[in-house]
Amino acid sequence: MILTTPAPADLDIDVIRQQFPILDRMVQNKPLVYFDNAATTQKPQAVIDTISEYYSKYNANIHRGIHSLAEEATAAYEASRTAVQQFIGAAFPEDIIFTRGTTEGINLVAYTWGRANIRPGDEILISGMEHHSNIVPWQILCEEKKAVLKVIPVLDNGELSMAQFKSLLGPKTKMVAIAHVSNALGTVNPVKHIIEAAHRAGAVVLIDGAQSAVHLDIDVQDMDCDFFAFSGHKLYGPTGIGVLYGKKNILESMPVFHGGGEMIREVTFERTTYNDLPYKFEAGTPNIAGAIALKTAIDFLNNIGKGHIRKHEADLLEYATAELEKIPGLTIVGKARNKVGVISFVIDGFHPQDIGVLLDNQGIAVRTGHHCTQPLMRRFNIPGTVRASFAVYNTLAEVDVLIAGLWKSLKMLS
Amino acid sequence: MIMERNILEIENELVSSFSFLDTWEERYEYIIELGKKLPALEEEFKTEDKKIKGCQSTVWLVASYSEGRVFFKADSDAVIVKGLVSLLIEVLSGQVPDDIINARLDFIDKIGMHAHLAQTRSNGLRAMVAQMKDYARALKVINLNV
Numbered sequence: 001m002i003l004t005t006p007a008p009a010d011l012d013i014d015v016i017r018q019q020f021p022i023l024d025r026m027v028q029n030k031p032l033v034y035f036d037n038a039a040t041t042q043k044p045q046a047v048i049d050t051i052s053e054y055y056s057k058y059n060a061n062i063h064r065g066i067h068s069l070a071e072e073a074t075a076a077y078e079a080s081r082t083a084v085q086q087f088i089g090a091a092f093p094e095d096i097i098f099t100r101g102t103t104e105g106i107n108l109v110a111y112t113w114g115r116a117n118i119r120p121g122d123e124i125l126i127s128g129m130e131h132h133s134n135i136v137p138w139q140i141l142c143e144e145k146k147a148v149l150k151v152i153p154v155l156d157n158g159e160l161s162m163a164q165f166k167s168l169l170g171p172k173t174k175m176v177a178i179a180h181v182s183n184a185l186g187t188v189n190p191v192k193h194i195i196e197a198a199h200r201a202g203a204v205v206l207i208d209g210a211q212s213a214v215h216l217d218i219d220v221q222d223m224d225c226d227f228f229a230f231s232g233h234k235l236y237g238p239t240g241i242g243v244l245y246g247k248k249n250i251l252e253s254m255p256v257f258h259g260g261g262e263m264i265r266e267v268t269f270e271r272t273t274y275n276d277l278p279y280k281f282e283a284g285t286p287n288i289a290g291a292i293a294l295k296t297a298i299d300f301l302n303n304i305g306k307g308h309i310r311k312h313e314a315d316l317l318e319y320a321t322a323e324l325e326k327i328p329g330l331t332i333v334g335k336a337r338n339k340v341g342v343i344s345f346v347i348d349g350f351h352p353q354d355i356g357v358l359l360d361n362q363g364i365a366v367r368t369g370h371h372c373t374q375p376l377m378r379r380f381n382i383p384g385t386v387r388a389s390f391a392v393y394n395t396l397a398e399v400d401v402l403i404a405g406l407w408k409s410l411k412m413l414s
Numbered sequence: 415m416i417m418e419r420n421i422l423e424i425e426n427e428l429v430s431s432f433s434f435l436d437t438w439e440e441r442y443e444y445i446i447e448l449g450k451k452l453p454a455l456e457e458e459f460k461t462e463d464k465k466i467k468g469c470q471s472t473v474w475l476v477a478s479y480s481e482g483r484v485f486f487k488a489d490s491d492a493v494i495v496k497g498l499v500s501l502l503i504e505v506l507s508g509q510v511p512d513d514i515i516n517a518r519l520d521f522i523d524k525i526g527m528h529a530h531l532a533q534t535r536s537n538g539l540r541a542m543v544a545q546m547k548d549y550a551r552a553l554k555v556i557n558l559n560v
Contacts, residue, residue: 028438351492353471354446358494360529361438369470383491384470412443413493 011304011312017393019044019300030363033398033405038183038211038342038389039367040233044300047237050293061285063262077288080295081278084243087298088209088228089219094277095251097244098291102210103133105229105244106177108281109206110137112254113227114175117204120146123172125165125203127189128154128379129182132372134208138177148172154379158185158334166197173203180212184371184387185334186317186342188216195224204250210234214391215313215340217306220245232290236391237297241290244281251277258283309392313341316390316399323403327410333385344371344385350413352384358409359386364402421513424505425521432525441526442494449497455489466538466545471495473542477549479557483508484550488542498530498539506546511554515547 017023022042025032034042054076060069062077084096099105114137118124124138128151135149142149150173152165160178169176176198181188195205206227209218214235220228227250232241246254256263256274260283265273274280301309320343324330329348346352356368369384370377377384388402419427435441455474464474471492478485486507490496505521506514522528522539530539 351471351495353492354494358442361442383472412439413446 011308011392013312013393013395016304017395019046020393021045021048023393027363027365028361033364033401035388035390035394035398035402036365036367037391037394038234038371038387040239041214041236041391042393043238044236044297046300047293047296050296051238051289054289054292059288062288063279073288073292076292076295077286080291083295083298087218087302088213088230088243088245089221090245091221092248095220095245095248097246097251097278097281098286099229099242099244100240100287101231101233101242102208102229103242105227105242106134106206106208107137108244108257109227109229109246110141112257112281113204113250114138114141114145116253116255118142118145118147118174121172122147122174123150123170124148124175124177125150125152125168125173125198126177127152127160127165127179129158129160129185129187129373129376130177130179131183131208131210132374133210134177134179134206135375138175147174151375152178154376158182158187158336158339160187160189162190162193165194169197169201169203171201173198173201175206176203177206177208179208179210181209181215181340181342182334182373182376183211183342184344184373184376184385185336186339186344186389187334187336188212188338188340190338191225192223199224211341214301215306215310226250232294232297235297236300237294238287238290241287241294243294248277251281256283257281260284262286304392310340312392313390313394316394316396317341317343319396320388320390320399320402323399324406327403327406333380333382342387342389344387346382346385347410350410352386354413355386355406355409358412359402359405362401362405362408364405366402421505421509421517425519428501428505429521429524438526445497445501445527446493447497448500449490449493449495452489452496452500452503453487455487459487460489466541470538473499473538475499475542475545475549477546477553479553482510482557484511484514484553486546486549495538498527499542501525502539502542502546506550511550514550515554517547519543 020042058069058072060073062074081093081096085093090096118141138149150168153161155161178189178194180191191207198205204226207225209228209230213230226247228245230243233239263275263280263283265275324345331346333344352368359366367387435444459476460474464476466473466475471490473490476487486503488499
């Protein structure tokens with residue numbers, strides 16, 4: 001993995017926490033302990049202010065009006081595109097398409113690239129640890145095109161079987177769609193190897209970056225993926241805004257997705273010609289406030305430095321793992337050697353949901369259930385897990401609260 | 415078996431017993447106890463068609479009809495859910511279909527368990543109530559036509 005940013009001297013977590021107003025609130029009369037960051041992170045004040053400022057000071061539709069407000073809004077929107085381009089190391093701003101989120105990005109590729117390129121008998125290769133968002137769009141496509149969905153198995157430790165991957169990859173493989181980081185296990189997949197092998201086999205690769213963009217340094221050109229999709233709200237930005245990166249030549253060759261305003265060059269009733277990238281894929285008025293605030297979120301991340309955040313989160317993960325393993329009957333699901341942000345576990349004789357309910361009553365927010373990865377849960381033969389996922393504002397003291405809360409929950413359930 | 419108490423009376427009794435439980439810990443410990451006490455459903459009933467959709471945990475619900483009344487049995491792999499379903503059974507099992515269909519079940523709110531109604535996707539209490547009412551409706555229609 002790309003872990004280039006140097007480790008920090010020391011992050012002042014208190015100062016960081018002060019930037020997140022929600023962390024002051026009480027839940028069930030207890031201070032909120034928020035460990036559901038893989039679902040969505042909380043938002044720093046600067047992101048909240050950006051949204052409010054946009055609507056208070058320069059709300060206007062972009063790319064159309066010639067008035068000052070429209071120009072200001074357009075400039076801010078396009079500045080965000082450039083910030084995203086730099087954030088993931090894309091070659092051109094027009095490689096960046098704003099979407100509603102990762103799910104829409106994957107669907108866009110399945111519906112446009114997929115419909116244009118997938119033929120009967122072709123194979124689409126995903127993995128056994130994919131989120132439903134990176135399964136269902138491909139299933140729909142396979143059904144329509146009489147193509148075949150193939151699945152790379154997951155090993156007991158939560159890593160992908162690279163041996164199986166190599167044997168599944170073949171001349172019929174047209175698309176390989178893989179999570180960069182597993183949302184349920186935290187596994188960091190060796191995407192660079194996967195991409196290289198897939199390209200040698202002639203396949204196009206989509207990386208689901210929903211869980212990785214906030215933790216890892218992303219360089220799409222170095223990775224050489226053809227598509228990379230992620231969501232703003234999982235990296236301290238607003239909901240409803242996300243990004244699909246695509247290599248320019250591939251995006252240019254793809255048919256359009258949604259028809260409407262903005263994506264056209266000229267419309268007559270006989271024929272419509274389409275706009276250039278990236279607008280070709282941005283039909284309708286986009287989430288302007290969300291896109292602009294995504295830049296604020298990226299600035300927030302860049303100011304602290306992903307390397308610093310990664311070091312802090314690794315400390316939390318290591319400490320939580322050690323403390324959790326002291327609980328009798330507890331099994332950590334997903335022990336990949338390369339892992340970020342997420343710790344998933346089950347405890348013998350206790351249902352994850354019971355644990356989640358009792359933790360919630362103690363002000364502790366974790367996720368329980370299948371994490372939108374039902375095939376993965378079936379693979380491990382469990383109904384679901386309890387998942388704690390970390391962000392920059394979490395503290396070791398909060399891990400202690402979680403552990404104490406768990407002991408208390410188990411006592412109540414015994 | 416003819417129940418002598420109506421739904422509202424049972425609800426009121428439950429609200430009254432919960433009023434003696436001061437803390438959330440006591441309330442949940444009581445529900446956990448109810449969950450553990452509810453007899454396990456016979457394995458033959460634990461089939462796919464008896465499962466309630468929309469629950470994070472697995473809940474099986476079986477309904478039967480006798481002398482104008484609907485009787486419920488249920489089980490779950492999660493003990494808090496089982497405790498909650500045990501409360502629903504206490505309130506609704508043995509009642510006439512119309513009373514089940516029209517039950518407002520305000521007691522859930524009054525005993526401090528309203529969160530379980532709101533979180534449809536994770537807790538499924540709402541799905542359980544809906545399923546029980548569906549059974550009551552279906553059994554009413556089937557038995558009217560006989």
